[in-house]
Amino acid sequence: MINLALNQVSFSYNASPVLYQIDLAIEKGEMVALMGPNGSGKTTLIKLASGVLRPAEGDIHLDGSSLRELKRRQVAQRVAVVPQQFHMPFAFTLREVVLLGRTPFLKAFSNEGEKDQQAVNRAMELIGIEELGQRFFNELSGGERQKGILAMALAQEPKLLLLDEPTAHLDINHQMEILELVKGLNREQGITVIGAMHDLNLAALYFDRLVLLKEGRIFADGTPSEVLTEENIRELFGAWVQVIQHPLMKTPHIVITPRSP
Amino acid sequence: MKGKMLALLRRNRRTVLILACLVGILFVCLLVAAAVGAVSIPPLDIVKMTLNKAALTNFDATWETTDETILFQIRLPRIIAAALVGAALAAAGVLFQGLLRNPMADPYIIGTSAGAAFGATLVMMLPVGLMFHGFGLIPFAAFFGALGAVFLVYNLARVGGKTPVISMLLAGFAISSMLAAAMSFLITMSDQLQLRLHSVFSFLMGGVWVSNWSQIAIIAPLIIGGIVVARFFAFRLNAFSLGEEGAAYLGIDVERDKIAILALGSLLTGAAVSLSGLVGFVGLVVPHAVRLVLGPDHRLLLPAAALSGGAFLVLADLLARTVLAPSEIPVGIITALVGAPFFIYLLRHTRREYAF
Numbered sequence: 359m360i361n362l363a364l365n366q367v368s369f370s371y372n373a374s375p376v377l378y379q380i381d382l383a384i385e386k387g388e389m390v391a392l393m394g395p396n397g398s399g400k401t402t403l404i405k406l407a408s409g410v411l412r413p414a415e416g417d418i419h420l421d422g423s424s425l426r427e428l429k430r431r432q433v434a435q436r437v438a439v440v441p442q443q444f445h446m447p448f449a450f451t452l453r454e455v456v457l458l459g460r461t462p463f464l465k466a467f468s469n470e471g472e473k474d475q476q477a478v479n480r481a482m483e484l485i486g487i488e489e490l491g492q493r494f495f496n497e498l499s500g501g502e503r504q505k506g507i508l509a510m511a512l513a514q515e516p517k518l519l520l521l522d523e524p525t526a527h528l529d530i531n532h533q534m535e536i537l538e539l540v541k542g543l544n545r546e547q548g549i550t551v552i553g554a555m556h557d558l559n560l561a562a563l564y565f566d567r568l569v570l571l572k573e574g575r576i577f578a579d580g581t582p583s584e585v586l587t588e589e590n591i592r593e594l595f596g597a598w599v600q601v602i603q604h605p606l607m608k609t610p611h612i613v614i615t616p617r618s619p
Numbered sequence: 620m621k622g623k624m625l626a627l628l629r630r631n632r633r634t635v636l637i638l639a640c641l642v643g644i645l646f647v648c649l650l651v652a653a654a655v656g657a658v659s660i661p662p663l664d665i666v667k668m669t670l671n672k673a674a675l676t677n678f679d680a681t682w683e684t685t686d687e688t689i690l691f692q693i694r695l696p697r698i699i700a701a702a703l704v705g706a707a708l709a710a711a712g713v714l715f716q717g718l719l720r721n722p723m724a725d726p727y728i729i730g731t732s733a734g735a736a737f738g739a740t741l742v743m744m745l746p747v748g749l750m751f752h753g754f755g756l757i758p759f760a761a762f763f764g765a766l767g768a769v770f771l772v773y774n775l776a777r778v779g780g781k782t783p784v785i786s787m788l789l790a791g792f793a794i795s796s797m798l799a800a801a802m803s804f805l806i807t808m809s810d811q812l813q814l815r816l817h818s819v820f821s822f823l824m825g826g827v828w829v830s831n832w833s834q835i836a837i838i839a840p841l842i843i844g845g846i847v848v849a850r851f852f853a854f855r856l857n858a859f860s861l862g863e864e865g866a867a868y869l870g871i872d873v874e875r876d877k878i879a880i881l882a883l884g885s886l887l888t889g890a891a892v893s894l895s896g897l898v899g900f901v902g903l904v905v906p907h908a909v910r911l912v913l914g915p916d917h918r919l920l921l922p923a924a925a926l927s928g929g930a931f932l933v934l935a936d937l938l939a940r941t942v943l944a945p946s947e948i949p950v951g952i953i954t955a956l957v958g959a960p961f962f963i964y965l966l967r968h969t970r971r972e973y974a975f
Contacts, residue, residue, distance in 0.1 A: 372779070410867045434870025441864065447720045448860050448915035461858045462870030469631065469918065514869075 360422070361386040361518055361550045362407055367416035369402055376402045377574045379416065386517075389544045389551045391561040394571035395595055400554035403571070404522045407552060409433040421517070434462035438511035439520045443504075443527060446495050452506045453491035456481055459513030474513075481512035484547075485539060501532030508539060519543065521553035525560065533557075537564040562586055562609045570594055586610040634919050641926035645702065648930040652698040652937040653690060657944065660686050669695075699839075700829035700894050701936040701950075702929035705901055707842045707891035709909075709928025710849055712902035713921050714884035717856040718877065719784050725903035726888040729791035729881070730768035733798035735892040738764020739822050740802050757822070758834070758893035765889035768794055773881060782877060784863070824949035825898030827936050838890050845887045846925050852880055853917040860915065900954040901928055901935075904962045911965045931958070 364382040368375065377399045384390055392400045405411040406418060409425045418425045425433060438459070446455070459481065460474040470478075482488045485505050490498065495506060504524065511519060521540065525533040541564050544551045555561040561568055562582040570578040570585060572594055578585045588601050591612065604611040654662045660682070668687055670676040680687075711726035719728070727733075738760035745756065772794050776786035806819055829835065855876055858866045867873045891898070905928040906920070913923055932950070935957060939950040 408868060410864065429870075430867065430872050431870040434868065439868040441868070444861050444865055446860060447722075448910065450857075450860070450915055454857075454916060458858050458861065458869060461854065464854055 360384070361388070361420070362552070363419040364403075364406070364413075365417050365419070367406060367413045367418060369399075369406060369411065369414050371402075375574060377406070377413075380574075380576060382569065382576065382579075384550060384552060386550055387544070387548050388567060389541065389553075389565050390567045390569060391553050391555040391565035392569050392571060393555055393558065393561055394577070397573075398571040399574045400571060401522055404439065404520050404552070404554050407518075408437055408439045408520055410439075431462045434514060436516060437518045437520060438514040438516035439522065440504075440507050440511050440524050441522045442524070443500075444507060449494050449496060451492050452487065452495050452498065452502075453478065453482070455495045455506055456491075456509045456513050459510040462514060477513050477515055478509075481509040484512060484543070485509040501528055501535065504528060504532065504536055505539070508536065512543070516549060518550045518552070521551065523554050523556055526556065533560060540564070558586060558591070558612045562611065563604070563607060582609050586612065637913065637919065638922055638926065641923055641930070645926050645930040645933070648933045649698055649702060652701075652933050653694050655937060655941060656689075656694060658686065658689055660690060665690060696829050696832055696835055697827055698933050698936065700835055701827045701932045703835070703839055703842045704827060704891040704895045704898060705905075705932025705935075706846065706925040706929035707887040708898065708902035708932075709905040709924040710846045710921060711884040711887040711891070712906040712928075713917065713924045714849055714852075714856070714880050714887075715902075716906055717917055718859055718880045718884075719788065720860060720862065721784075721788065722907075723903075725899075726884060726891070727795075727897070727899075727902070729787055729885075730772045730794045730798070731765040731885055731888045731892065732897050733795040733802075734768025734771075735761040735765040735889065736819075736823060736897060737798040737802050738762075738767070739896075740805055740819055743818055744805065757818075761822075761896070762889040762893040765892055766885055768798065769881065769885040773878075781874065821949065822896040825896040825951035826939070826947070826949045827895045827898075827932075829894055834894065838894055841890045842887060845883055845890070846921070849880075849883050849887075850918070850921055852876065852883070853921050856880070856917040856921075857915075895950070897951070898932070898954060899951045900958050901932055904958050905931055908962055908965050 360383050362382075362384045364380050367377060367380045369377045380403070392403055394400055402411065406413055409418075409420075409428065409430060412426070420428065420433065420436065456478050457470060457474070460470055460477060463474065464470060479488075482491060485508055487502065487505050487509060490502060490506070495503060498506065508524070519540070524540070525536055528536065537560060540551055540553070543549045553565070555565070566581065568578075568580065568582055568585045569576060570590065577594060578590055586601060587610075588599060591597060591599050591601070597614070599612050599614050601610050601612055603609070650662050650665060653665050654660050664682045664686065667676070667678040668682065668690055671678055671680075672691065708726050712724070715724040715726060715728055716722070721728070739757050741764075742756045742760035772787060772790045773782060775794070776782050776790040778786065802819075855866070855871055858869045858871055859876075861869070863873050863877075866876075888902070906924045909924045909927050910920055913919055932954070935953040936950050938957070939948045939953045942948060
């Protein structure tokens with residue numbers, strides 16, 4: 359069953375085009391990484407899929423209904439986004455931030471109800487941050503904050519989770535931890551995941567399908583072993599690398615060799 | 620149904636308790652302010668007179684009739700106006716700080732003050748003093764000047780269907796500077812051109828000189844209604860603290876809500892300015908102070924700041940008219956002199972931190 363479908367989607371910021379006639383279908387339960395150099399259109403594609411940006415041409419369908427016909431609120435009840443980082447100016451506690459995930463479900467004057475509290479509790483348990491609930495969000499470490507944002511996204515009870523470089527600015531242990539969590543959500547909760555990823559090796563290890571973007575067009579689309587070839591990487595990033603096999607996972611692993619050893 | 624109400628009350632016990640306390644504090648401030656002055660009136664008499672006036676009770680009049688005149692014709696209109704102005708400015712401050720995520724945001728940040736002052740100045744130059752429903756022309760000019768300036772700023776900052784916060788702050792700064800320059804020109808030329816602009820200065824310093832009920836009858840519904848409607852946006856303001864992009868991801872129609880919140884904040888500010896001129900500091904500092912003590916959840920912050928702002932300005936106005944009686948100090952001087960040290964104390968003694 360198709361979860362998200364892009365048909366001939368084009369987009370440009372003011373006059374400069376970013377995406378050209380993208381066709382992409384993502385099935386329910388898939389875990390897909392969007393990859394490509396800076397400016398290739400990864401983040402724009404995430405924003406289009408979230409409905410925050412509207413395509414200049416073409417159409418995007420979420421579970422069969424066009425995003426153009428859905429209200430922002432209706433989209434947010436099904437799609438959650440984890441951006442690179444949030445800047446939070448006020449001293450909200452972590453739990454208060456996670457509760458923000460219930461925004462699309464709350465009516466104007468009503469406070470959160472039992473159901474919302476349960477969604478928040480469940481999200482914090484799934485991410486394993488129950489004991490951080492009363493800490494101030496701004497005082498947490500980068501990794502803890504990112505887990506909080508992930509919990510906020512989960513409190514939206516999404517069918518589709520969009521990640522915009524969720525591991526940027528994080529230490530290697532937190533990168534792993536976040537991706538393990540996301541993978542768990544994908545496998546156990548059946549949440550479809552689309553993530554813009556920078557790190558080729560992390561993407562190869564945690565994602566089943568990689569979509570490579572080049573200058574606003576889809577350049578390659580397939581499993582990590584199909585897509586992450588030396589030629590593709592040279593063509594896409596202009597980088598000469600060697601692709602070997604991960605010793606345990608049998609996935610492609612990219613190694614670089616300095617030009618002047 | 621009853622059980623559900625009780626459960627709701629229990630879960631929000633903290634909110635209800637805090638707001639009840641603040642209502643109590645505001646009431647005490649009003650009572651004190653009504654009692655103190657050139658003629659002091661016993662608080663008990665004030666309560667009795669007010670209840671009689673409202674036709675709720677029928678106490679025997681053990682007080683002088685002059686006391687009654689002073690209370691209802693002079694003091695009450697003024698202190699109620701002060702409470703309304705303080706509440707409106709503090710609520711508007713909460714709205715602007717929450718929406719713009721800018722620590723320097725106050726009700727005047729996007730041009731309301733300059734617009735109001737410019738409007739008032741233009742009207743003061745008129746050779747005639749028109750009256751309408753107990754209003755001079757100045758409150759009208761200030762009100763529409765404030766809204767006009769915000770409308771202008773918003774439209775200048777709007778590019779391609781979006782109004783980025785930063786363009787709005789910059790456009791607000793530009794328009795404010797231009798209007799302020801135009802006003803300064805008029806004031807400097809005032810002698811040569813024989814404009815009658817002495818009252819501009821008292822308008823700029825701010826002061827509650829309201830002494831009739833008809834002005835309050837028009838403005839009070841505007842301010843109270845504005846605060847109630849603003850409360851509808853409280854949870855969405857929480858989401859706005861993640862930034863416009865973050866708010867959009869949470870399903871908020873950012874441009875629509877931004878217009879609504881700006882319009883509400885400007886309406887509240889315009890209403891306040893029309894009663895009292897440009898009272899500074901309240902709208903900047905009361906929201907910060909309340910946030911430091913009670914936390915940033917706008918669902919509590921907004922009503923709590925409005926009540927605190929009201930109480931604060933009632934007390935400041937009391938000082939303004941009694942410290943150097945019989946002459947009066949502009950209330951804006953009091954709000955800054957008393958409010959600033961208190962705010963600095965709070966900043967240094969609370970755990971909740973800012974990271975704007």
